[in-house]
Amino acid sequence: MKFNFTNIVVTSIILSGLFFWNLAESDTTKPLKSKSEFYFKMKSVEKGRFLVKQLGCNDCHTAGYLQLKGNVPENKWLMGDTIGWRGPLGTSYGSNLRLFVDTFKEEEWIKMAKTLKTRPPMPHPILNAMNNEDLQAIYWFIRYLGPSGKPVPDFKPNG
Numbered sequence: 666m667k668f669n670f671t672n673i674v675v676t677s678i679i680l681s682g683l684f685f686w687n688l689a690e691s692d693t694t695k696p697l698k699s700k701s702e703f704y705f706k707m708k709s710v711e712k713g714r715f716l717v718k719q720l721g722c723n724d725c726h727t728a729g730y731l732q733l734k735g736n737v738p739e740n741k742w743l744m745g746d747t748i749g750w751r752g753p754l755g756t757s758y759g760s761n762l763r764l765f766v767d768t769f770k771e772e773e774w775i776k777m778a779k780t781l782k783t784r785p786p787m788p789h790p791i792l793n794a795m796n797n798e799d800l801q802a803i804y805w806f807i808r809y810l811g812p813s814g815k816p817v818p819d820f821k822p823n824g
């Protein structure tokens with residue numbers, strides 16, 4: 666086929682026809698399922714944003730959050746902090762949750778969060794005690810933010 670003007674016009678008409686036919690098709694076959702799934706995810710993301718903010722996850726997992734009194738744009742949230750927490754055992758760092766959560770499927774994250782044991786000062790009992798719905802919401806909020814940033818330094822034992 667030669668790429669003259671008529672061919673290009675005809676091809677684009679066929680392609681856009683297919684495109685709209687495809688849209689119409691998916692809309693008639695499963696409109697409610699995909700829409701409710703979409704709304705469910707949107708609601709989860711909203712609830713997750715609220716929980717993360719209220720429970721103070723940003724205090725330790727977002728660089729500068731405490732110093733700037735929470736004035737950090739959401740796209741910079743939960744990427745971890747390179748300022749460590751020094752305790753009797755050593756120094757730990759608030760992990761990059763954007764990279765961490767991205768490696769889990771929803772069910773795996775819920776299972777992990779309910780049994781997670783970490784070093785101080787991470788308040789893991791808060792996560793352990795949360796119900797599935799809240800953990801799901803936190804999961805979808807962090808997945809919505811998307812993987813970003815670098816891993817934080819490893820735990821350093823004292824001495």
Ligand code: HEC
Binds near residue numbers: 725726761783786788
């Ligand atoms: C007071 C500081 C602090 C707060 C508040 C906090 N974390 Fe942490 N978190 C940490 C530190 C430090 C670590 C690393 C602990 C370690 O090295 O074992 C950690 C580790 C984790 C881990 C394990 C990650 C990994 O790489 O193994 C998860 C998941 C986590 N936090 C989620 C949360 C969530 C969700 C919240 C809010 C409900 C939260 N954290 C609040 C300090 C905190």
